[in-house]
Structures are given as structure tokens and as C-alpha cells.
Amino acid sequence: xxxxxxxxxxxxxxxxxxxxxxxxxxxxxxxxxxxxxxxxxxxxxxxxxxxxxxxxxxxxxxxxxxxxxxxxxxxxxxxxxxxxxxxxxxxxxxxxxxxxxxxxxxxxxxxxxxxxxxxxxxxxxxxxxxxxxxxxxxxxxxxxxxxxxxxxxxxxxxxxxxxxxxxxxxxxxxxxxxxxxxxxxxxxxxxxxxxxxxxxxxxxxxxxxxxxxxxxxxxxxxxxxxxxxxxxxxxxxxxxxxxxxxxxxxxxxxxxxxxxxxxxxxxxxxxxxxxxxxxxxxxxxxxxxxxxxxxxxxxxxxxxxxxxxxxxxxxxxxxxxxxxxxxxxxxxxxxxxxxxxxxxxxxxxxxxxxxxxxxxxxxxxxxxxxxxxxxxxxxxxxxxxxxxxxxxxxxxxxxxxxxxxxxxxxxxxxxxxxxxxxxxxxxxxxxxxxxxxxxxx
Amino acid sequence: xxxxxxxxxxxxxxxxxxxxxxxxxxxxxxxxxxxxxxxxxxxxxxxxxxxxxxxxxxxxxxxxxxxxxxxxxxxxxxxxxxxxxxxxxxxxxxxxxxxxxxxxxxxxxxxxxxxxxxxxxxxxxxxxxxxxxxxxxxxxxxxxxxxxxxxxxxxxxxxxxxxxxxxxxxxxxxxxxxxxxxxxxxxxxxxxxxxxxxxxxxxxxxxxxxxxxxxxxxxxxxxxxxxxxxxxxxxxxxxxxxxxxxxxxxxxxxxxxxxxxxxxxxxxxxxxxxxxxxxxxxxxxxxxxxxxxxxxxxxxxxxxxxxxxxxxxxxxxxxxxxxxxxxxxxxxxxxxxxxxxxxxxxxxxxxxxxxxxxxxxxxxxxxxxxxxxxxxxxxxxxxxxxxxxxxxxxxxxxxxxxxxxx
Numbered sequence: 001x002x003x004x005x006x007x008x009x010x011x012x013x014x015x016x017x018x019x020x021x022x023x024x025x026x027x028x029x030x031x032x033x034x035x036x037x038x039x040x041x042x043x044x045x046x047x048x049x050x051x052x053x054x055x056x057x058x059x060x061x062x063x064x065x066x067x068x069x070x071x072x073x074x075x076x077x078x079x080x081x082x083x084x085x086x087x088x089x090x091x092x093x094x095x096x097x098x099x100x101x102x103x104x105x106x107x108x109x110x111x112x113x114x115x116x117x118x119x120x121x122x123x124x125x126x127x128x129x130x131x132x133x134x135x136x137x138x139x140x141x142x143x144x145x146x147x148x149x150x151x152x153x154x155x156x157x158x159x160x161x162x163x164x165x166x167x168x169x170x171x172x173x174x175x176x177x178x179x180x181x182x183x184x185x186x187x188x189x190x191x192x193x194x195x196x197x198x199x200x201x202x203x204x205x206x207x208x209x210x211x212x213x214x215x216x217x218x219x220x221x222x223x224x225x226x227x228x229x230x231x232x233x234x235x236x237x238x239x240x241x242x243x244x245x246x247x248x249x250x251x252x253x254x255x256x257x258x259x260x261x262x263x264x265x266x267x268x269x270x271x272x273x274x275x276x277x278x279x280x281x282x283x284x285x286x287x288x289x290x291x292x293x294x295x296x297x298x299x300x301x302x303x304x305x306x307x308x309x310x311x312x313x314x315x316x317x318x319x320x321x322x323x324x325x326x327x328x329x330x331x332x333x334x335x336x337x338x339x340x341x342x343x344x345x346x347x348x349x350x351x352x353x354x355x356x357x358x359x360x361x362x363x364x365x366x367x368x369x370x371x372x373x374x375x376x377x378x379x380x381x382x383x384x385x386x387x388x389x390x391x392x393x394x395x396x397x398x399x400x401x402x403x404x405x406x407x408x409x410x411x412x413x414x415x416x417x418x419x420x421x422x423x424x425x426x427x428x429x430x431x432x433x434x435x436x437x438x439x440x441x
Numbered sequence: 442x443x444x445x446x447x448x449x450x451x452x453x454x455x456x457x458x459x460x461x462x463x464x465x466x467x468x469x470x471x472x473x474x475x476x477x478x479x480x481x482x483x484x485x486x487x488x489x490x491x492x493x494x495x496x497x498x499x500x501x502x503x504x505x506x507x508x509x510x511x512x513x514x515x516x517x518x519x520x521x522x523x524x525x526x527x528x529x530x531x532x533x534x535x536x537x538x539x540x541x542x543x544x545x546x547x548x549x550x551x552x553x554x555x556x557x558x559x560x561x562x563x564x565x566x567x568x569x570x571x572x573x574x575x576x577x578x579x580x581x582x583x584x585x586x587x588x589x590x591x592x593x594x595x596x597x598x599x600x601x602x603x604x605x606x607x608x609x610x611x612x613x614x615x616x617x618x619x620x621x622x623x624x625x626x627x628x629x630x631x632x633x634x635x636x637x638x639x640x641x642x643x644x645x646x647x648x649x650x651x652x653x654x655x656x657x658x659x660x661x662x663x664x665x666x667x668x669x670x671x672x673x674x675x676x677x678x679x680x681x682x683x684x685x686x687x688x689x690x691x692x693x694x695x696x697x698x699x700x701x702x703x704x705x706x707x708x709x710x711x712x713x714x715x716x717x718x719x720x721x722x723x724x725x726x727x728x729x730x731x732x733x734x735x736x737x738x739x740x741x742x743x744x745x746x747x748x749x750x751x752x753x754x755x756x757x758x759x760x761x762x763x764x765x766x767x768x769x770x771x772x773x774x775x776x777x778x779x780x781x782x783x784x785x786x787x788x789x790x791x792x793x794x795x796x797x798x799x800x801x802x803x804x805x806x807x808x809x810x811x812x813x814x815x816x817x818x819x820x821x822x823x824x825x826x827x828x829x830x831x832x833x834x835x836x837x838x839x840x841x842x843x844x845x846x847x
Contacts, residue, residue: 007448014455022462037480037819044516044822048587048829054676073616074676077609078587078822078829327772416512 038083038119038435045078046123046433056125059089059429062106072108075433082438084111090430092124102430114436127427136182137415140212148185150213153177155189156196159224159269160285163262163398169218172260172402176216179334179406183415184214193270197226200249214409215250216258220400222267222279222286223293230273237308239268240292247300247389251377256390257297258409261400263313263344264393265293294346301377301389302354313344313395316366325362328411336403342371344395355379357387360412362394362404371395372404374412471838475578476817479836482572483819486582487516487832497522498771500561500702506571516823516832518584520774520796523825524555525701527562529581529805535715538764539699539707549802552668552685553792556697565807580836581807587822587829588614590673590682590801601625601660605645606652607673607680610831613651617675620644620737621655626666626780628788629725635753636727636780636788642738647673664689668778668790670800672737678829679737681801688789692718694726694756694781696793699766706777706793708765712758720759724781728752728767730795732775733827742775744768756781774799774826798825813837 049055049071058067071087079085086109090102140149155173164172173189181187186208190196195205204210217223225234225242234242243265250257259265268274271285279286294311319342321329329335340363348368350356355378362372372394376387392408394400489507496503497519508526510519531547534556541558548554569575588609595602605621607614623641645653651673660667668685692711699707708726712718729752731739744752744767754765769777774796782788794800810816814837821832 003445004447007445007451010448011451014451018455018458021459035476040480040484041820041822047515048822048824049677051824051827051829052674052677058676070616070676073612073614074609074678076612077614077675078678078831079611080820080831081611083611323770327770418514 036437038437039121041079041083042119042433042435043121043123045075045435046121046431048078049074050123050125053128055123055431056128059105059125059431060127062089068106068108072110075108076110079435084114084436084438085109086111086114086434088432088434090432092428092430105429111436111438114434115438118434118436120432120434122430122432124428125431127429135418137418138185139183139214139413139415141185147209150186150188150208150210151180151184152188152190152199152213152215154196154215154217154219154224155191156193156219156224157191158193158271158285159219160222160271160283161219161269162222162267162279162281162283162286163220163400164218164260165399167399169220172218172400176218176402176405179402180409183410183413185209193224193226194228196224197228200226200229200245202253210253212254214256214258216260216405218260219269220260220398221262221264222269223265225268225270225273227270227273230270233306236306237292237296238289239287240265240289240296240308241306242268243289243293244296244300244306247297248303249300250297250391251301251303251389254388254390256374256392256409256412258392258405260394260402260405261344261396261398263291263294263395265289265297266291268293298350298354298356298391301391302356304354312347314347314367314369315343316345316369316371317341317343319345319363319366319371322361322364324360325407325411328407328414331417332407332410334403334407334410336401336407340371340401340404341397342366342369342395343397345369345371346373346393346395351375356391359387359390360408362408362411369395372408374408472815472817475815475836475838476819478574478578479817479834480819482574482578482580482836483821483832483834485572486834487518487821487823490519491522497525498701498704500700502567503563503571506563506568516821518823518825518830518832520798520826521701521772523584523797523804524557524698525561525563526568526582526804526806527559527564529565529807529809533559536697536707536709536713537716538709538713538760539697541699544697547802549800550683551687552790553683553794553800553802554695555794555797555802556695558699558701561701568807577839578836579808579810579813579839580834581805581810583806583833583835584797584804584823584825584830585833586680586801586803587678587831588617588673588680590671590680592669592671592682592684594684594686595654595656599661599663600656600658601665601667602654602656603669603671603684604652604654605647605671605673605682606650607647607682608651609678613649614647614673614675614678614680615649615651617647617651617673618644619647619653619655619671619673621669621671622731622739623657623660624668624670624778624780624790625657625660626788626790628666628782628785630785635725636782638727638729638778638780638790640731640739640741666780666788666790668792670739670776670792672733674737679827681799681828683792683800685790685792688791690724690781690783690787690789692722692724692758692783693789694724694779694791696777696779696791698793698795704769704771705766706769708754708756708767708779710756710758710762713760718758720762721757722783723755723757724783725755726753726765726779726781728780729778730769730775731778732773733799737827739776742770742773769795776800796826798828798830801828807835810835810837
């Protein structure tokens with residue numbers, strides 16, 4: 001009898017435990033089990049409404065009934081029928097002396113309340129007089145293991161330029177820095193030929209990344225030469241040997257060498273080294289290499305044995321920007337003339353001769369001549385084809401337009417322009433969109 | 442003895458009761474996990490351009506999956522990445538005159554078709570692997586325009602007129618601005634002439650029901666050959682609708698996006714599709730490419746030399762006859778419009794969106810959620826080009842749901 005009573009007590013205890021656990025262990029509602037992420041839907045709806053700045057305009061024109069009616073129509077049209085909303089715009093105050101930070105300005109809704117569960121997102125909008133600042137992507141920053149590449153601008157004070165009539169190398173260097181430095185992780189001005197010698201020997205000037213850099217020669221048809229490279233074999237064949245070395249270094253460091261105008265490597269320049277020689281046109285501090293310079297450079301980049309062979313260039317006359325370049329003019333906001341005169345275009349035959357690939361045509365090819373293109377040297381390593389060294393040559397007539405230099409490089413690397421998030425003190429308003437679901441739980 | 446039996450019976454009863462509650466809770470927990478994963482995956486797809494980021498404009502297989510436009514940082518999707526997704530719906534079409542021979546055909550209303558190379562499409566199983574959910578989840582990604590724009594030719598013809606109706610997901614698009622474009626075709630009357638076209642742009646305003654009537658008093662010929670495109674826009678929400686006259690020829694010209702890498706489009710004679718007709722039927726064509734400007738007017742874009750905004754030629758059925766191909770701009774979404782004629786009185790017009798959003802084509806990519814026992818869904822508002830879409834991800838677990846042994 002006693003055992004039966006005990007069992008009955010156990011039953012009562014277990015029943016009590018079950019009832020208690022059932023009471024406290026409340027299962028979620030079906031909508032909690034599989035919820036619609038109303039917060040994200042709200043945020044993306046605000047972004048969509050502001051894609052044409054309509055939300056911003058309405059937020060700063062709260063008295064304009066038409067704007068707000070249109071906003072409500074757009075909001076209602078874009079949300080699913082079972083979603084109810086409340087959109088409120090707040091003015092952002094400068095919180096001083098305990099004053100309210102946000103003040104409600106205008107509100108629209110399609111329901112008296114938003115049910116038992118809702119979610120909201122806020123979006124800061126700015127008035128139309130806020131400055132818009134695009135943010136360029138740094139070239140190479142997404143490359144594997146790379147935090148961006150370096151731009152070297154040859155701004156050597158002990159060198160002269162040729163075919164840069166109306167400018168000097170230093171003024172061009174400054175303009176190029178202004179145009180291109182936003183797109184590069186580091187921009188380094190190479191101030192002397194000695195500094196050029198330093199980087200040619202593989203030593204960075206200021207801790208920058210040497211490998212994969214872009215080197216722009218602002219001296220036109222002349223190329224600065226460090227005094228350390230004045231002897232043999234660099235002085236061979238009127239310093240074509242030095243041009244050969246440059247080609248080898250471009251290959252070794254995977255540089256992209258940029259010639260802004262004319263026949264590349266036609267002269268070498270160092271005002272101390274060539275203080276008593278001139279380029280045959282009366283410009284001292286310069287020595288004429290002539291046509292072998294370009295050929296030697298290309299032999300160097302292709303790791304071919306050095307020869308004293310000459311190069312050729314063509315004169316196709318008026319040439320037009322390629323479609324790709326015209327498109328990128330709009331993208332980067334650089335607008336040189338779409339047609340130029342080319343008198344030093346490189347032959348297309350160099351592609352096969354030196355294992356080059358034209359990765360970007362800045363100008364349309366004319367009868368076998370490339371007025372302006374970015375070439376990449378193609379190599380095969382372990383069965384994989386890749387680029388090792390690059391050369392951007394603009395074979396145009398003087399005077400140079402450095403916008404074309406910038407455009408070609410940007411066309412080739414194609415860094416993105418990110419739209420900035422715009423914030424401005426005292427000109428921002430906060431739009432809060434709260435969403436709920438109609439129907440049962 | 443009795444007490445032991447009662448005790449055991451009570452234990453068994455309570456085990457059953459608790460098991461039911463616990464089982465339900467565990468299933469709920471699993472469903473909630475699926476829902477959370479659904480939201481995460483949707484953001485992962487929409488806020489990531491994939492790798493390489495330009496995979497939508499090439500023929501390479503991506504190493505990670507995402508459809509965000511690489512030029513943007515928010516919910517702006519690439520119209521070209523979406524073109525490379527193997528459509529859940531759509532027929533396979535065989536065309537043996539190009540290096541790719543199988544194409545997925547997607548249509549969305551009268552007068553427009555999109556055929557993309559099946560070999561270059563990213564299929565569902567690959568996407569599952571790239572997302573890291575192969576064997577655990579299945580999904581369907583649907584992109585539907587926020588605004589449905591229906592265009593119908595008015596009965597009172599001539600003059601040519603159209604009724605335009607714009608409806609949002611939950612509300613008529615009342616008071617929306619409508620920018621429209623009529624491409625009216627004139628057939629060549631001599632052997633040397635090709636079909637020509639004239640573009641008429643205009644604007645109108647939708648009424649409170651989101652509808653508008655548009656009449657072209659100058660187009661009075663009976664049975665005109667035309668294509669009509671309407672953009673409705675209000676406060677950042679843009680919808681696109683279109684229609685075209687039914688072709689009066691058989692065969693017709695069908696544009697085919699034959700290679701996503703080179704952006705080339707082949708103009709096929711419909712008799713060559715699925716080898717459905719005889720050889721030797723020529724059609725003269727005239728091609729133009731239009732893009733939408735900031736004020737939603739359509740503007741022609743040169744495909745050839747500066748002096749020729751359109752390209753003309755002849756496409757003849759038969760394997761031995763050449764395939765005309767044209768190259769489209771690599772990164773400019775627009776609409777390819779092909780007018781064609783068989784004779785001085787028989788012709789037609791067909792459109793092809795270059796980028797999914799140009800003609801507000803919907804996208805359905807992935808498996809079939811209707812056959813699943815439990816499907817979690819989530820929504821986002823996204824932009825593709827200028828067009829507002831609703832992105833919906835349906836996600837389900839491919840593993841059995843429940844608690845084994847209970």
C-alpha cells in the first residue's frame with residue numbers, strides 16, 4: 001500500500017515537472033523560426049529609394065507634399081503586399097546642453113501600428129550641397145600578397161628632356177603625380193640620376209615596394225642615366241648598352257616602363273656626365289643613342305642577347321583613341337583629344353619578335369603601327385604563361401599630353417572608383433524605415 | 442508489483458510526452474538555423490562580386506560566387522554576371538554554326554529573347570560548391586523587377602497606340618513618369634535596300650492606377666512593324682516594359698550571345714536553330730544598339746565606324762552559309778535591336794537585352810523549392826543597372842530534418 005502511494009506521488013511529481021517544463025519551454029512562433037530579415041530589407045529599400053537621390057531630396061524638403069506622395073507610392077510599390085512600414089525622417093542636431101539629438105521631421109506609414117514584431121534600419125542622407133568625393137582603388141592592392149604597387153616618376157634634376165617642348169621634366173612629373181598618385185599605394189619621385197641608379201640596383205629609396213612598379217620617364221625621348229652606368233658595357237653603341245640594361249631590369253623587377261612621347265630611348269641624359277656633349281640639336285647634357293636604343297631595350301626585356309641592331313618607328317599621322325580608352329575617359333574623368341598625331345608609332349612586328357602582348361591599345365592600330373599601347377612581356381614558367389615586365393610607349397609627336405600617359409596606365413590596370421559615403425556636419429538627416437508583417441503570428 | 446507496473450507506465454508516458462516537445466524544439470532549431478543561413482547566404486551572394494570580379498564578362502569559371510557589380514559597394518548587382526547564370530527555366534536551343542552549339546533561351550514577353558551559351562553558364566551544382574553548401578543545402582535565387590510594366594498595343598489602330606500599365610509588388614505605380622521609345626521599321630523596297638528604322642522618344646505620366654495611353658499620330662500605316670519600350674520611374678524605382686509587333690516572316694532573325702568573353706553576338710536564321718528549317722532562306726537585317734541615358738531616353742551607340750550607327754547584311758539559313766557576328770560594348774548594358782525583312786512587305790523586329798536589366802528580365806537560378814518540405818526565404822531590394830529588383834533566396838536543407846531515434 002505504501003509503495004502504491006509512493007508511485008502515485010512520483011506520478012504527481014512527474015506530471016508537475018512536465019507541466020512546469022511545458023509552461024516555461026515555450027516554442028517560438030513560426031515567424032520566429034523562419035524570420036524574414038526585415039532589418040536588411042529595410043536597409044536595402046532605403047538604398048534603392050535613394051539611388052536617384054529621391055529620398056535625400058524629400059528628406060530636406062519635408063513641406064513638399066508631392067515629393068512625399070511620390071515617395072510613399074515608390075515605397076508601397078517596392079515592398080511586398082504583406083509588409084507594412086513607417087518611414088520617419090529625423091533632423092540630426094548638434095547635441096549641446098542636453099538637447100535632443102534627433103528631431104522628427106516627417107513621417108509616412110501605411111498602418112496604425114506595425115504589429116507585434118518589426119525591425120528597422122536607418123540611413124543617413126545628405127543635402128544636395130554636400131561635396132562628393134570618389135575614392136580610387138589602389139592599383140595592385142587586391143593582388144595576391146600585395147598591398148599595392150609603387151609609382152616611380154623620374155624627376156631627375158640632373159637630366160634634360162627632349163620632345164617635351166614647352167615643358168620640362170620636373171613640371172610634367174608634378175602633373176603626373178597629381179593625376180596618378182591617388183591610384184598607387186606609393187608614389188616616389190626619383191629626384192636624381194643617382195637615385196635612379198639605386199633602384200636599378202634593387203634598393204628601394206624609402207622602403208617602398210620595388211617589384212611590379214610603374215616607372216614613368218618624363219624626359220621624353222631621352223632617358224636619365226646614372227653616372228655609375230657610364231662605362232662599358234653600358235656605353236657600348238652610343239649607350240645602347242644602358243638601354244639593354246634597362247630592359248633587363250624591367251624584366252627582373254616586373255616593372256612597367258612608360259615612355260610619354262616620341263621614339264623611346266633615343267637619347268640618354270645626365271647633365272654632369274654629358275656636360276660637354278649635346279644631342280645634335282644644341283641641348284647639352286645629352287647623348288644620342290639613336291634607333292638602337294629601343295631595340296636594345298626590347299632585347300633586354302626579352303632576355304635576348306644584346307645586338308647593335310636598329311629599331312624602326314612609323315608615322316601613321318592622325319590616329320584615334322580606341323573604344324576602350326574613350327570609355328575609360330568617362331570613367332576616370334580624363335579627357336584628352338580623341339585624335340592625335342603619331343610620328344613615332346612602334347611596329348606591330350615587335351609583338352612576335354620580343355614575345356610581347358599588347359594588353360591595352362590606347363590608340364587604334366593603323367596599317368601595322370601601334371601609336372600607343374601597353375605591352376607585356378610574356379614568359380612561360382613551369383608551364384604557366386604569365387607577364388614579366390611591361391612597356392607603355394606613346395609614339396606621338398611632340399608636345400606630350402600627360403593625360404594620355406595617365407589614361408593608358410589606368411586603362412591597363414583599371415583601378416575602380418568607389419563612390420564615397422557622404423557625410424557632412426549639419427547637413428545630414430536620418431531616415432528610419434521600420435517594417436512589420438501583417439497577418440497572424 | 443502493481444506499483445511497479447504503474448510506475449513504468451508513467452515513465453513511458455512521460456518519455457513520450459517529453460520526446461514530442463523536444464523533437465519539435467529541435468526541428469524548430471534546425472529550421473531557424475536554415476533561416477539564419479539563408480540570410481547570410483543572400484548577403485554573401487549580393488555583396489560579393491565573386492572571383493575574379495569580372496567573371497561575368499569573361500568565359501572563365503569563377504573561383505568564388507557572387508553577383509555584385511564590382512564597381513559598387515552596396516546592393517548593386519552586375520547585369521553581366523547574372524547573364525552567365527544557368528537559368529532554372531528556359532529551353533535549350535541547338536545552333537551548330539558557332540563554336541558553342543547549345544544555348545539557353547530565355548524569353549520574357551513578346552519581341553525579346555536572350556540566348557546565352559550553355560557551355561559558358563555557371564550551373565547550379567558549381568554554385569553550390571563555390572558557396573560551400575554542396576550536400577547540405579539547396580537554394581534558388583530569384584530576381585524579380587519591383588515594378589511590372591505591361592505594354593499592349595491599343596485596339597484603335599491606326600494611328601498606332603499603346604496602353605502602358607505599371608504595378609509595383611504591392612501597389613499601383615501611381616503618378617510615375619513614363620519615358621518611352623518607339624522603333625518603327627520601314628522595309629526596303631528594292632533588292633539593294635535593307636530595312637531601316639526610326640526612333641521616336643517621348644514621355645508621359647501614369648494616372649492613379651499606374652496606367653497611361655500613348656498614341657503616335659504620325660504612325661498611320663496598317664500593320665506597322667515596331668518595337669516599343671517604356672521606362673516607368675518614380676523616386677529611384679524603375680521598371681521596364683516592352684512589346685513588339687509579331688513577325689510576318691518565317692524564318693526570323695534570332696540574336697545569340699555566342700561568346701561572353703568576346704562580347705560577340707551571332708545573328709542566326711531561325712531555320713538554323715534546332716535545324717528546324719531548310720537551307721537557302723535569306724533575311725536582310727539592320728542592327729542597332731541602344732542604351733538608356735540618365736533621363737531614360739534611348740540613345741543609339743555606334744557598333745561600327747562613326748558613320749554607320751547600324752550594321753546591315755544578310756543572313757541565310759543553312760550550315761554552309763556564313764554567320765554574321767557583331768561585337769557589343771563590353772561594359773555597357775543596353776538593348777540590341779534587329780530589324781529584318783524577307784521581302785518588301787514581310788519583316789519583323791526582335792530585341793535582345795545586353796545585361797539582364799536592360800529589358801527587366803527576371804532571373805531564376807538554382808533548384809526547385811516547391812519539392813522541399815521546409816524552405817526558408819529572405820528578401821532584399823537590389824539595383825541592377827538602373828532597374829529596381831527584389832532578390833529572393835529560397836534555401837532548404839538537403840539533409841533529413843528531425844531527430845533520429847526519437
